[in-house]
Structures are given as C-alpha cells and as structure tokens.
Amino acid sequence: MPAVEYTVVVPAYREAGNLRPLVTRIFAALARIDSPVPAPLVEVIIVDDNSRDGSEEVVETLQREGYNVRIIVRTTERGLSSAVVRGFQEAQGDNMLCMDADLQHPPEYVPAMLAALSPSKQFVLGTRYGGGAGAVDEGWPLYRRVISGGARVLALPLTAASDPMSGFFGVRKESFLKARNLNSQGFKIALDMLVKAQIPSHAIAEVPFAFGLRSVGESKLTGKVMLRYLTQLLELYWYAYSGVVAFVFLLLIALIILFIRWLWYIGEEPMITVPISRGRGAGH
Ligand SMILES: Nc1nc2c(ncn2[C@@H]2O[C@H](COP(=O)(O)OP(=O)(O)O[C@H]3O[C@H](CO)[C@@H](O)[C@H](O)[C@@H]3O)[C@@H](O)[C@H]2O)c(=O)[nH]1
Numbered sequence: 001m002p003a004v005e006y007t008v009v010v011p012a013y014r015e016a017g018n019l020r021p022l023v024t025r026i027f028a029a030l031a032r033i034d035s036p037v038p039a040p041l042v043e044v045i046i047v048d049d050n051s052r053d054g055s056e057e058v059v060e061t062l063q064r065e066g067y068n069v070r071i072i073v074r075t076t077e078r079g080l081s082s083a084v085v086r087g088f089q090e091a092q093g094d095n096m097l098c099m100d101a102d103l104q105h106p107p108e109y110v111p112a113m114l115a116a117l118s119p120s121k122q123f124v125l126g127t128r129y130g131g132g133a134g135a136v137d138e139g140w141p142l143y144r145r146v147i148s149g150g151a152r153v154l155a156l157p158l159t160a161a162s163d164p165m166s167g168f169f170g171v172r173k174e175s176f177l178k179a180r181n182l183n184s185q186g187f188k189i190a191l192d193m194l195v196k197a198q199i200p201s202h203a204i205a206e207v208p209f210a211f212g213l214r215s216v217g218e219s220k221l222t223g224k225v226m227l228r229y230l231t232q233l234l235e236l237y238w239y240a241y242s243g244v245v246a247f248v249f250l251l252l253i254a255l256i257i258l259f260i261r262w263l264w265y266i267g268e269e270p271m272i273t274v275p276i277s278r279g280r281g282a283g284h
C-alpha cells in the first residue's frame with residue numbers, strides 16, 4: 001500500500017444515511033482517469049459524536065468492500081469544530097480536507113480541492129461566491145441567505161478569502177500545526193484557522209462549487225450556534241487587531257441586525273384583506 005498523502009475529514013452527527021453515498025462518490029471521483037490525485041493516496045476519516053444510528057456499521061461494511069475509510073467515535077466531546085480538529089490530528093496525510101457528511105459539499109470536487117494544496121498554497125477554500133459555480137445557496141429560504149450573508153460581511157475584516165464560512169476547506173498539516181488556541185466551539189473552524197495560522201492571501205486557493213441541498217437528516221445550525229459564531233468573531237477581532245476593534249465589531253453587529261430587519265421587512269408578503277363572501281356556499 002502506498003503511503004497516504006491526503007486525508008478527507010468528515011465531521012458527522014447522525015449521518016448514517018449519508019455515509020455510503022459520500023464515501024463511494026469521493027472514491028469514484030478519485031478513480032476517474034482525469035483525477036489529479038490518485039485514489040490509493042487518500043484516506044477518509046469520519047469523526048462521529050456517538051450518534052448510535054448505525055454509522056459505525058456502515059463504515060465497517062465500506063472497509064470490508066476495500067474503501068480506505070475509518071470512523072472515530074467520540075463519547076465525551078461534542079461539536080463540529082472540535083470534531084474537525086480531532087480528525088486533522090489523526091490524519092496521516094500532509095494535505096487535509098474538511099467536508100460535510102450530508103452531500104452539501106459535492107464529493108466530485110474532492111480531487112480538485114486536494115490537488116489545490118501545495119507548499120505555496122497552504123489553504124484551499126470551496127467557495128460559493130466564485131465565478132462559474134452556479135447559483136449561490138440556491139433553494140435556501142430568505143432567512144438562511146440573510147444569516148449566511150451577515151456572517152460573511154462580519155468576517156471581511158479578518159480574511160481576504162471570499163467564503164471562509166463554506167465549511168468545505170483544506171489545509172496543509174504544517175499550517176494546521178502552526179495555529180494555536182483554536183476555538184473548538186462553534187461552526188467556523190476554517191475562519192479560525194485562517195486567522196490563527198496567519199495564512200496570507202497569496203497562500204489561499206479557491207475552488208468554486210455549488211452548495212447542494214441536504215437530502216437526509218437535519219441541519220444542526222441552531223440559534224445557539226449563531227451566538228457562538230458572534231463570540232468567536234469577537235475573539236478573532238481581538239486576536240487579529242487590538243481591543244479597540246471590539247467597539248467597531250459591536251457597531252458592525254448593530255448594522256447587520258438593522259440590515260436583517262430591513263430584509264425581513266421587504267421579504268414579507270403584503271397582507272391582503274379578503275372580504276368574507278356572504279353569497280351562496282358560505283357556511284357550508
Ligand atoms: N461530529 C460532529 N459533527 C457535527 C456536529 N454538528 C454538525 N456536525 C456535522 O457537520 C456537518 C455540517 O452540519 P450541518 O448541520 O449540515 O450544517 P449546515 O447547517 O448545513 O451548515 C453547513 O453550511 C454552512 C454554510 O452555510 C457552513 O458554515 C457549515 O460549516 C456547514 O458546512 C454535517 O456533516 C454534520 O453532521 C457535532 O456536534 N459533531
């Protein structure tokens with residue numbers, strides 16, 4: 001067996017129904033004749049938080065079928081970011097990729113994402129805002145697009161990357177090891193790494209992709225997660241600039257909230273009062 005050079009880390013919570021299509025599609029993409037990365041150099045690590053939904057059995061079956069995939073089941077810890085960090089710590093490959101289990105990050109982009117990493121490109125981001133990738137978050141309800149847009153605007157002062165929130169990203173091991181005090185709470189581990197590993201803009205590669213719709217299971221993006229994002233941002237502003245910037249941050253938050261309220265206002269259907277018919281048929 002050749003040594004593993006690439007590791008795909010997949011944080012997963014209650015994703016049993018998605019693991020087979022995910023793994024088989026990743027390796028099918030890598031097995032294509034035009035894949036820039038050969039399949040035998042790649043391993044997949046699922047980091048599951050004790051879902052007990054059959055995920056382990058699915059992975060065991062895939063292993064028996066010859067796929068280079070393993071599952072780490074955490075029983076004492078929970079959370080997306082810390083799951084990703086754990087996967088990166090266990091990775092054998094020097095080139096590491098993180099992607100969701102629910103197929104919202106299309107497995108067919110994995111070869112291009114992995115191949116984009118090199119000593120001069122320490123970070124790769126799957127971006128939903130790049131040219132030619134198709135629709136941005138098509139099919140999302142207005143509120144979800146507003147949250148995504150607001151989160152992105154707030155991160156602008158921290159990184160030149162166009163979509164540090166996509167959750168579909170890769171990093172070279174040496175840069176991951178450079179990032180100290182990673183925030184293990186919340187959803188925005190890519191942003192945390194970009195800031196704390198001090199990745200310069202010229203070392204970031206971007207791969208445009210179209211964010212899919214979740215087919216099985218539920219999103220874990222809750223109000224609590226969003227609040228954590230705000231506290232994480234505050235910490236990163238503090239880290240990247242100085243304490244004074246916290247004031248600017250609060251101002252920005254206020255503006256974003258006003259913006260969201262305004263969008264909500266224009267997004268609402270106008271209320272039409274329909275007069276109650278008193279003619280035939282009424283009361284039947
Ligand atoms: N191990 C583990 N995995 C988790 C946890 N919470 C979520 N995950 C896994 O993390 C992935 C993303 O979670 P979703 O619940 O599908 O999140 P989402 O709302 O679709 O958010 C995605 O899109 C955002 C962009 O708008 C991204 O910012 C975010 O990272 C994620 O990719 C999924 O594979 C999910 O199983 C957890 O506590 N533990």
Ligand SMILES: [Mg+2]
Binds near residue numbers: 100102104219
């Ligand atoms: Mg999802």
